Amino acid sequence: MGDKPVWEQIGASFVQHYYQLFDSDRSQLGCIYIGASCLTWEGQPFQGKGAIMEKLTSLPFTKIAHSITAQDHQPTPDSCILSMVVGQLKADDDPIMGFHQSFILKNINDSWVCTNDMFRLAIHNFG
Amino acid sequence: MAGDVGSIPELDQKKYDADEQVKIICLGDSAVGKSKLMERFLMDEYRPQQLSTYALTLYKYTATVGNKTVAVDFWDTAGQERFQSMHPSYYHKAHACIMVFDVQRKITYKNLANWYKELREYRPEIPCCVVANKIDADLKVTQRSFNFGKKQGLPFYFVSAADGTNVVKMFREMIKRAVDYKQNPSDFMDEVMQELENFDLEKKEDNSEADEDGLKAESPELV
Numbered sequence: 001m002g003d004k005p006v007w008e009q010i011g012a013s014f015v016q017h018y019y020q021l022f023d024s025d026r027s028q029l030g031c032i033y034i035g036a037s038c039l040t041w042e043g044q045p046f047q048g049k050g051a052i053m054e055k056l057t058s059l060p061f062t063k064i065a066h067s068i069t070a071q072d073h074q075p076t077p078d079s080c081i082l083s084m085v086v087g088q089l090k091a092d093d094d095p096i097m098g099f100h101q102s103f104i105l106k107n108i109n110d111s112w113v114c115t116n117d118m119f120r121l122a123i124h125n126f127g
Numbered sequence: 128m129a130g131d132v133g134s135i136p137e138l139d140q141k142k143y144d145a146d147e148q149v150k151i152i153c154l155g156d157s158a159v160g161k162s163k164l165m166e167r168f169l170m171d172e173y174r175p176q177q178l179s180t181y182a183l184t185l186y187k188y189t190a191t192v193g194n195k196t197v198a199v200d201f202w203d204t205a206g207q208e209r210f211q212s213m214h215p216s217y218y219h220k221a222h223a224c225i226m227v228f229d230v231q232r233k234i235t236y237k238n239l240a241n242w243y244k245e246l247r248e249y250r251p252e253i254p255c256c257v258v259a260n261k262i263d264a265d266l267k268v269t270q271r272s273f274n275f276g277k278k279q280g281l282p283f284y285f286v287s288a289a290d291g292t293n294v295v296k297m298f299r300e301m302i303k304r305a306v307d308y309k310q311n312p313s314d315f316m317d318e319v320m321q322e323l324e325n326f327d328l329e330k331k332e333d334n335s336e337a338d339e340d341g342l343k344a345e346s347p348e349l350v
Contacts, residue, residue, distance in 0.1 A: 042211035060157055061209050092158055094206025095184065121207055123182040125214035126140060 010112060011073030011083040014105055018114075019066040026064075027057050032114045039117045052117070061091035066099075080115070081105040086122070098122030143220040147195065149305040150220055152202040154242045155227035156235040157209045160260040163288035164227065165201055168298045182207045182214060190299075192306045199302055218249035223305035225297070226281075227258045230268040239275050254304035256282040258297060263287040 004012075014032075021028050033039075033049040039056075046052045068087040076082055083103045090096045104116035143150045153161040165186050178185060186201040202217065224246055228235040239257065246255065257276035262269055262285045269285045276283035282300070286293040 044211075059209060091206055091209050094157065094209070097205060097207070098180065121182070121210055122180070123205060123207060124180055125182050126216040126219070 005075075007075040007081045008073045011081050011105065012071065014081075014103070014112060014114070015068065015071050015083060015085055018103075019068065022056075023065050026059075027053070029053065029056055033117075034108070034113050034115065037113070037115050037117065039119070041119050042121065061094075064089060064091045076104070079107065081112075140216070140220050143200075143222070146309075148198050148200070149222045149302070149309055150200050150202060151223045151225060151301060151305050152217060152221045153204070153225050153227060154213075154246060155258075156229070156232075156238050156242075157206060159227045159229040159232075159235050160288045161225075161227050162203050164225075164258070164260060164286065164294060165203055167288045167291055167294050178205075181205065182217070188302075190302045192303055195306075197302070197306055199305070213245065215249060218246065221250055221253055222309050223253055223301050224250070224255040225258055225301055226255060227260050229261050230259045230285075231261050231264050236273060236275065243275075243279060252308075254301070254308050255279075256284060256297065256301060256304075259283070259285045260288055262292065263289045 018029070018032065021032075030049055030053045033052050035048050037047070037049060037052060039046040039052040041055055044055075046055050066087055066089045068085060070087075071083060071085045073084075074082045081104070083105065085101045085103075086098070087101075088096050088098050099122055100118075100120045102116075102118045103114050105112045106115045140150075142148050153165070155161055162184065169186060169188060182205050184203040184205055186203065188199040188201065190197045190199050202221070204213070204217070207213075226239055226242055226246070228239055230236075236259075243255070246253075257273070257279075259268070259273060273283065275281075284293050284297040286297055288294060
């Protein structure tokens with residue numbers, strides 16, 4: 001772990017923290033967003049901590065479990081971290097589905113917050 | 128997984144134009160028992176194709192309607208309705224729709240209006256029914272009236288995927304309606320009116336039909 005670049009360490013621990021909260025009690029995710037944060041959920045845009053949390057807590061499942069397949073992290077020129085996650089999730093008794101999620105993390109007052117969050121299910125539709 | 132669907136005929140919706148092919152879609156909130164209903168109907172015969180990279184679970188069934196053999200594709204969601212709205216391709220070329228709610232969860236009944244509105248945007252004319260699932264949990268619910276279906280002129284069924292009540296009857300009638308619609312889409316509305324007139328009568332026949340199908344005859348009327 002010590003050999004890894006700092007953005008990888010920060011990104012990876014954010015990702016672990018994020019999905020742990022999401023799967024156990026997603027109402028607590030509020031602490032990672034700020035007023036200027038943006039979420040795009042399956043193409044639907046939400047801006048600000050309030051709107052984001054309203055969306056996340058109103059998702060219609062009681063149990064959800066994420067499993068991370070892979071994650072990548074990069075430093076950006078303005079000292080943020082760009083993270084991309086590929087994984088699978090299972091909501092209640094539904095079949096397992098793949099998903100993608102990307103984050104931009106920013107250091108504000110010595111703590112890392114998520115300014116941008118984009119989520120998509122990795123499933124195709126029929127023509 | 129992509130390899131599984133390499134033989135892409137499954138994905139080609141043109142097949143639904145063929146006479147002997149119908150597509151029946153299931154709609155309703157998550158966890159109302161759409162998949163459970165399907166599995167109950169198909170029992171051992173069922174071979175769901177999970178198509179895990181697709182927003183769909185496909186159940187294939189071969190039915191005999193009149194003297195014709197019909198291949199029925201039942202489309203069930205993969206659970207994506209928890210995350211997003213349904214993609215138009217789900218509705219595309221459907222010949223009938225089974226709308227399901229959970230009698231134990233009022234919200235799933237209220238949301239039927241949204242599902243129905245969306246369905247009619249894409250498929251204004253196809254036969255549709257309303258299915259009240261999970262009546263086994265409390266048979267008293269069958270005495271309550273759920274007026275949404277009636278208001279929209281849709282047949283209504285109390286069913287239980289858990290014990291099988293009315294499941295076969297509902298599916299058979301919907302397959303027949305899908306085939307009829309396909310053969311004669313213009314006469315469909317007349318037929319609905321007729322169905323509605325006979326609606327109360329039909330309900331009373333539930334027992335005998337269910338028995339023939341080897342189902343438990345836990346009819347609402349007996350409670």
